[in-house]
Amino acid sequence: MSNGLAFLALTAYRWGGMAAYPLAGPFLSYRAAKGKEDRLRRNERFGYPSLDRPQGPLVWVHAASVGETLAVIPLMRELRRRDINVLLTTGTVTSAELARFRLDGDIMHQYVPLDLKPAISRFLDYWHPDIAVTVESEIWPVTVMALHDRHIPQISVNARMSDRSFERWHRRLTIAEQLFGKLALVVAQSDMDAERFRDLGSWPVTVSGNLKVDTDAPPCDESLLALYAAQIGDRNTWAAISTFEGEEKIAAMVHRALKAHTGLLTIVVPRHPERSDEIEAMMVEKGLKVARRTRGDEITKDTDVLLGDTIGEMGLFLRLTEIAFVGRSLTGGGGGNPLEPAMLSCAVLAGPHVENFRESYQKLVRNGGARIVRDAEMLAKAVHFLSSNDLARAKMMDAGRDSVQEMRGALAATLKGLEPYINPLTVKARLEPKTAAQA
Known part of the structure; x- marks a missing residue:
């Protein structure tokens, strides 16, 4: 497939999502009836916020489910230590519950908007993230293209590429290159993962090890x-x-x-x-x-x-x-x-x-x-x-x-890769005057 055809395919995907947008409501209602969606917070999936956006720089961190959320907690705490606002989005009810139990109150949580242009546009218009960080391996085409169009750096951390996912993307290599090439940085778990991301068009790619090793042992009562x-x-x-x-x-x-x-x-x-x-x-x-x-x-x-x-x-x-x-x-x-x-x-x-x-x-x-x-x-x-x-x-x-x-050290390696992106935000956050609520 040529680059032109790949571009047309992605454009068709984006407009197909626009056409399907009216069906999203019934689809989420069906999932809510099965306990797979939070009925009270369903509007967040359409990009409507349920929290106020604080002043200052903000990093949007997306972790699909429970494992990814646990992996990225130390990184989010480090961002907060630098006075950078953190918005975490997740896609499952269980991960939202985990966020409520395990996260500090100053890390905000919302359900991730659907990968449909109206929802993503509404979400980005409100939150205005300075950087978007995704955990592990999810690639959502509309989101990737929207962030690229707005010149918001998108970084994949703790990134891995399963055998099945790599084979699937490799069969559509030109489309993969159009998407993976839009990532500003990939911090991969292993040398094999790094090589696969490079093969699909990502650059630069570094290796950190697995962030899950650097998490604290799960607490208990x-x-x-x-x-x-x-x-x-x-x-x-x-x-x-x-x-x-x-x-x-x-x-x-x-x-x-x-x-x-x-x-x-x-x-x-x-x-x-x-x-x-x-x-x-x-x-x-x-x-x-x-x-x-x-x-x-x-x-x-x-x-x-x-x-x-x-x-x-x-x-x-x-x-x-x-x-x-x-x-x-x-x-x-x-x-x-x-x-x-x-x-x-x-x-x-x-x-x-x-x-x-x-x-x-x-x-x-x-x-x-x-x-x-x-x-x-x-x-x-x-x-x-x-x-x-x-x-x-x-x-x-x-x-x-x-x-x-022996396997620890992934958090330090990840932060080193992120320094060119988060150091300017740290300076900006500490120079901006704080409101009474933030002080």
């Missing part, structure tokens, strides 16, 4: 931790976290296989808590007794499963165990984040589909902090071995924690 620890007593535990459909059934199979031998308590933390009713029903059908965190159920001697059906409490559940299987790796694709359990000294298990965190798993497996399991049977054997072998479990726990420490 110490009183709740003490309460649950007392209820669990000396029972062996293991956790299946960030699970996708099908993996909860595997966790139930593992529990039933091992319960008679170990008195095991299984902790299940689904990636999407709204699925918890169906997960509980499946487990009850299999004869398991379930305690749910949202109900405040007590863990008794005959409780089989603690269902962690809340948002923002991963730190609690991981501190209740020393063995963590990370989901989206057996029945899902791409894998979940192994860094949080590793930094909290858990022995990490995962299925073979971990390409979204390939470098992290390679490091953890090489150092002995993680093991890859092929199927439910192998997972059950690994949980049994680790729960009954204190020395082997302790070696994995130590290796995982040490591996995370």
